[in-house]
Amino acid sequence: IVDNLNPRFNEQYTWDVFHHGTVLTIGLFDNCHISADSNHSSSPGHMDKPIGKVRIRLSTLETGRVYTHTYPLLVLHPSGVKKMGELHLAIRFTATSLLNVLFTYSRPLLPKMHYAQPLSIVQQEMLRHQAVQLVAQRLGRMEPPVRREVVEFMSDARSHLWSMRRSKANFFRLMQVFSGFIAAGKWFGDVCQWKNPVTTVLVHVLFIMLVFYPDLILPTIFLYMFLIGL
Template sequence: MVERRADDRIIHSRWFNLEKPVAVDVDQLKKDKFSSRLHLRVCLDGGYHVLDESTHYSSDLRPTAKQLWKPPIGILELGILNAVGLHPMKTRDGKGTSDTYCVAKYGHKWVRTRTIVDNLFPKYNEQYTWEVFDPATVLTVGVFDNSQLGDKGANGNKDLKIGKVRVRISTLETGRVYTHSYPLLVLHPTGVKKMGEVHLALRFSCTSFANMLYIYSRPLLPKMHYIRPFTVMQLDMLRHQAVNIVATRLGRAEPPLRKEVVEYMSDVDSHLWSMRRSKANFFRLMSVFTGLFAVGKWFGDICMWKNPVTTVLVHVLYLMLVSFPELILPTIFLYMFLIGVWNFRYRPRYPPHMNTKISQAEAVHPDELDEEFDTFPTSRNLVRMRYDRLRSVAGRIQTVVGDIATQGERVHSLLSWRDPRATAIFVTFCLVAALVLYVTPFQVIAALAGIFMMRHPRFRYRVPSVPVNFFRRLPARTDSML
C-alpha cells in the first residue's frame, strides 16, 4: 500500500519485496517467488497540480487531493449555438462539405457536441455548465471535422481542426450574458486561414463575491509548488505524461475524443521554437514599453522647449514636488486612480479572440511556417543534431521573452478594465492609498516600508505575498495568441 500525503511531511522509507512469477506447472496457476528487496521512499503527492495544458491557458489550478479543494466561487454556463461560413474540409458527391462537432474544455470536464453531418452552417444549440474555482482560468472551445464518417481523406482517420476560441473567466463581468461570434483561425503551412465563425453564449455567475475577491490574494498554484517546487524538466515531463493519460481516457469515452483533438485543445506544441511566435513576443514586449518610450520622447520635448507653456508648468510641478516630497506618492496613486476611472468608458465589451496581428500571422514568411510545422526531432537530415539543439534552446528563449511580455501586459491590464474585478480592486486601492498617503507623513511611510522589507525571516511566508498573487491573476494578451 503506497502512502499518500497532501503536505510536505516526511515520508518514511520502507522495504519492498521484488517478486517474480514463476510457472510451477503448465496446468497450475503462476505463483509469486521471492527475488530480492528494495529500500524506497515512495508516496503519492496530492498537494501538487499537474498541468496538462500550457500555463498561460490553464483551466484548473486545484491540487490533486480533493480534501484540499476550496468551495466553488461561481458557475460558468456555455451555450454552443451554431457555426457559420465553415470552410469545406472534404468533398462528397462533387461538392465541398464538413461533418463538424465542437469540444469544450474547462478543468477536468471535457464535453463534446453531436456531429452535424454535411453542413457548413451547423446548429448545435447545446448548453453546458462548470463550477468555477478560480477566475484566473481559461475556457477553450474547439471546432473539428469528423473524419470517421465516409471515406478516408488525404489526412487518414485524423479529425481535422477548424479552429478554437479561448475565453478567460476573469474577463467576464458577473451575471452578464455574452452572445458573440468568434472567428475560427487556424495556421496552416500555407499561412493563416479563417475557417468560419462560431456563435457562443457565455455567462459567469458568482455565488460568493467575497470569496471571489479573496481568491485574488491567494497563490495561483497549490502551496506545495512553492514549498517544494518542481524543476522545469520535471514540469515538462509531467505535462507530457498527463496529456497522454487524458488522451487515453477520453479515447475510451463515448463518443470518443481522438488524440489529435486532445493535443490541439491542450496546446502541446506551445513550447517549441517558432520564428513567428518569437516575433510576436518581441512586438508584445515592445508594446509594453510603448508608454515608457512616449514619456521619454515627451520629456525630450520638454527639455527642448518645444512647447514653452508646458515646459514652464512642468518646472513649476517639479519645484512643488521637490519642496513637498510627501506629495509624490499620493499624487502618483491619485493619477492612476483617475486613469482607471477614465478608462472605464473604454473597457472591452466582449472577451478577446484570436488576433492574427498580435500573433504575427498575417505576413509570415513561408520558410518560417515550414520550420514551425517541422516535427521535433526534425525529419530533415541536414545538420539534424545542431538544428534540434538550436530549436531547443531558442524555444526556451522564446518562452522567456513571452513571459516578460506577459508581465508587462499584466501591468497594463491594471487600469484597462479587461478584468473588471481586478481593475476595480486596484482603482479602489489607489484611491484609499492616495487618501492615506495624503494624511500620513512621508517619513512614517518610508520608515514602515523599510522595516517591512527588512523584517525577520520568522515573519515571512514561503508562499507569495498578496500583491504578487493579485498580479499573477491579471489577464495578458496570451489568450489572443495563435
C-alpha cells in the first residue's frame, strides 16, 4: 500500500497452532524499497522503519469467539514513546478437537531437557542471536526480501541491551514496592524527633504497655492491620 495514511488490507490469514503458549505478533513497517531509490536502499540511512507491532497471547482467547479490537501502534524513539497509529484486527481462535487441546495443556511447557539442564541467560542470548542471524539470512533471499532490521525488531534481538527508559521504569517500580517501608521509616523519624507530640506520647505509652504485657503484641498487630485494611 503506497501513499495512504489509512490503509485497508482486507486480508485473512489462517495458522495452525501447535503450542498453547504461542504469541501472535503482527508488525508494520515503512518499506524502504518503495520510498527510496534502488541504488540507495541498501545504505544504512535507508531502513525499514517500524510503525509498530501488536502481540496477542493465544492462551488468553476463548475458543470460537471473535475478538474485534483496535490496537495502538507504539514505537520507542530517543525522545520517548510515540503513537504511530492504530490497527484494527478481528481474531478468532478455533479448536477442531477439545481432547487435543486438553492433551496439549497437560504437557509441560518446555522439553524435559530444559528442566534437567536449563540454559543460562548468556546461552539463551547467544542462541537468540544465532537464530536472528539465520532467519535474517534466509528471509533476505526471499522475493521481496525481508531486511535484517525487520527480523531484529520482530524478535526483540536488542531487548538485553541497557536502556535508560527501562532502568527508570524498574527504579520507579522498586520505589513503589518499598514505598510502605519508606513511609514507615519517615513516620518513625517524625516520632523520634517529636514533630507531633501527641503521637510520640501515644507511641511511648503503647511501647510501655507492650513491654509489661507482651501477650498483647500479636492482638495489637492484628488490630492495626484490620484498621488499615490489610
